């Protein structure tokens with residue numbers, strides 16, 4: 688078939704006459720850290736739901752490592768970890784019980800499970816809370832245990848919707864390091880974020896979507912070549928390509944303490 692980690696072929700999602708995603712074509716190579724950007728309501732979560740088999744495209748096909756997600760959802764899901772933006776996790780389990788449950792779903796060997804669980808709990812600095820009920824965790828801790836659970840089965844593709852919301856700066860840095868290391872192992876990371884600085888620092892390639900359509904995609908270098916000025920940030924490029932009004936751009940710059948005329 689092809690060598691792409693993720694491929695969307697002319698994917699459309701319609702909800703009662705409203706097009707949340709329109710004719711989207713995307714190819715993401717293995718090992719990329721791919722940033723998926725777009726203003727509110729652009730169709731990012733809808734696209735992610737189609738990637739993970741939670742929503743069916745109205746038209747078109749989604750492939751995960753060459754597997755058609757609609758035709759073979761179970762095979763495709765074995766390759767994916769999905770960390771949604773709103774963590775909805777069963778609170779009556781302890782962190783450790785939740786991780787054991789995730790390992791059992793994917794038939795992970797006990798020894799491998801313990802090693803991976805301890806590794807990620809300690810990296811994310813929540814090992815001291817592993818025996819507490821998840822309902823008593825803070826929002827950031829819930830995100831972290833969800834991430835640990837998602838990584839237990841050694842997925843090839845990790846999909847994260849707004850992963851840094853709720854994380855403190857140190858945890859954000861840890862997450863960045865974890866994702867960078869996973870990509871060095873050949874795993875593919877797909878993340879949507881509104882925090883363009885994080886995308887700029889971490890991602891090897893990006894796509895910008897608006898009104899369900901792909902506006903631009905390419906490597907970070909290709910995207911930077913679309914800049915008007917040499918010191919344009921990804922935020923400048925994003926705001927220009929998505930047609931944000933210049934007064935909004937200036938307001939954003941003023942809020943950030945930049946006094947560019």
Ligand SMILES: Nc1ncnc2c1ncn2[C@@H]1O[C@H](COP(=O)(O)OP(=O)(O)OP(=O)(O)O)[C@@H](O)[C@H]1O
Pocket residue numbers: 702705706707725726727728729730731732733734
């Ligand atoms: N189940 C649904 N029924 C009807 N419309 C929907 C449904 N799900 C999403 N939409 C609409 O599709 C559009 C895209 O929504 P989506 O959640 O994918 O956007 P998003 O890019 O993730 O936005 P945000 O950055 O605000 O999270 C929105 O206009 C939304 O209202």
